[in-house]
């Protein structure tokens with residue numbers, strides 16, 4: 001037997017465990033990723049869109065589609081990182097069981113975040129296929145939303161893990177969803193353009209990580225990246241790194257007793 | 258041979274609460290070593306330190322010759338752990354519980370797969386391979402946890418209350434399996450509330466209470482030293498017990514009265530049992546002469562009252 005396992009092996013096995021479980025429910029999971037954005041696209045993109053004037057020369061459905069891809073990413077990662085991870089941390093004792101093996105706390109955190117990124121990238125793929133079917137994806141650059149989905153998913157998952165590490169019950173997540181996730185969904189330029197909003201609102205939106213993810217997604221799907229896009233991507237990367245570092249700290253404090 | 262576990266002035270504090278208050282013990286290769294103690298004695302806290310997950314607050318600890326502070330990963334590679342609370346993965350069927358757990362160890366998938374099959378047979382769950390965890394009975398879950406702990410062929414097996422809550426059949430089956438492992442040379446550390454379990458399985462054990470070790474030896478030696486060979490029990494109120502003992506020369510044998518029971522602890526040298534029985538018959542009292550057990554030692558050392 002080799003002396004011990006590497007960091008990456010441990011992290012990959014933790015992600016692998018979640019993948020093994022998910023494969024058993026993959027159909028239901030894909031249906032969730034597929035159904036909800038589809039309903040939004042029909043009701044808002046085409047229903048509401050009939051009375052909305054074009055935005056920057058785009059129909060409302062064309063405007064909405066790239067943002068639906070990444071709002072799915074946010075919700076997928078956030079649900080998994082709160083309710084899913086909290087169940088593994090507490091009731092199921094999954095992390096406790098893993099900690100009896102050579103896998104370390106840092107490997108668990110890394111593996112979990114890796115998993116959050118993968119699951120989110122899968123969600124992004126499903127929505128991309130849906131909006132492509134509606135003819136709303138003009139550029140091949142849109143394939144870039146898969147790595148974007150992974151990165152943003154990892155970021156939102158790490159943010160959610162911070163909440164999980166602090167939480168004493170499932171109810172605690174209501175604060176997070178009501179005070180951060182829902183406002184982010186509504187005010188990050190998913191449903192209306194931030195350009196033209198009052199300057200204070202515009203500035204406030206820049207604080208919300210989803211704003212930057214939406215900006216990158218729109219540039220990729222429309223096939224019009226610019227230096228601004230690179231800037232937004234850098235912000236996402238920075239937020240992801242910060243959230244991961246914090247999640248690792250908080251979870252270590254919670255697990256190492 | 259150098260000890261498998263070596264603890265010196267080992268301490269565990271949670272905030273300012275002292276759960277393990279400086280204990281010393283050594284465990285030799287191939288030994289089955291027990292921790293006996295009432296609820297809250299600090300058994301699980303000690304086990305979690307051996308597991309190299311929870312770090313000692315003070316003192317020194319060496320497991321398999323390594324320091325858990327720095328070599329946790331290497332130690333756990335060679336460790337098997339059966340935790341007090343079942344934490345089987347309810348999201349996975351029986352066989353996947355073993356396969357996924359095995360994947361956390363540095364061993365080839367094929368090796369894990371072969372061992373998983375062997376271990377399911379070993380714990381008599383061969384026909385439950387594809388069952389869901391919630392479908393298993395408590396005893397089956399416990400056996401599966403033990404099988405899971407063996408997936409990496411550990412040199413040191415930590416068992417935290419392996420048979421608590423199981424029926425006699427399930428307990429005997431687990432004991433048989435544990436004795437088989439001991440015969441193969443696996444070193445075992447076991448915590449339990451069951452005296453018969455400790456007496457049957459442990460080569461040596463410590464009795465713990467309030468985070469401290471009260472006594473440490475083989476079950477037989479502990480019984481001889483603290484109780485003697487036989488116990489004479491008499492159903493008697495405090496007053497009746499006083500009358501019964503009045504004018505009786507106990508030749509130094511100790512006795513104890515609790516509730517409605519008088520117990521006299523006897524060794525061969527006392528040669529008292531016949532006289533005690535005669536007296537009890539004369540008084541028409543209920544009595545029992547039985548072999549001394551570990552339970553007598555335990556109750557003598559940790560007290561008869563519930564102190565939580």
Ligand SMILES: Nc1ncnc2c1ncn2[C@@H]1O[C@H](COP(=O)(O)OP(=O)(O)OP(=O)(O)O)[C@@H](O)[C@H]1O
Pocket residue numbers: 257271274275276294295296297298299300301302303341
């Ligand atoms: N994480 C923790 N934080 C604070 N106190 C703890 C923690 N874990 C255990 N304790 C306390 O430490 C003491 C010893 O607990 P431990 O679980 O080691 O006892 P035990 O001997 O295993 O008991 P039992 O037989 O009930 O399992 C108890 O008083 C318990 O309340």
Ligand SMILES: [Mg+2]
Pocket residue numbers: 300301302341417
């Ligand atoms: Mg315990």
